[in-house]
Amino acid sequence: MDWRVFLTIFGSVFIAELGDKTQLATMLFASDKEVSKYTVFLAASAALVVAAAFGVLAGSLVSEYISERYLHYVAGVGFIGIGIFTLYHA
Structure with a gap:
């Protein structure tokens, strides 16, 4: 396994998921x-x-x-398109 690639993907996905609606929904269920x-935890993990x-x-x-x-x-x-759309509607 290429650990550099693993850590890059892990970090990218982890940061992208922080504060995401998926995390917010999981927090709601956990509350x-x-x-x-x-x-x-198991259901949210399996879904991801x-x-x-x-x-x-x-x-x-x-x-x-x-x-590629x-x-x-x-x-x-x-x-970029999603970013522009988000800024426009903010």
Whole structure:
């Protein structure tokens, strides 16, 4: 395993998820005193693992047909577009 790649991906995803609606929803579920915190943790973790698996699968399928270079461009333009949209509506 390439630890540099692992830590880069971990750090990127971790920072992206902080304060995200997923984390806020998980905090809301965990605030219910009648719900086991272990159940909330396991369910939220499983959901993130499945979502990540879809991302890996989609990325590997798309990369079969589109160059990695163009995927980086599309992702960059997409993030910039989302940022502009967010700033416009703020």
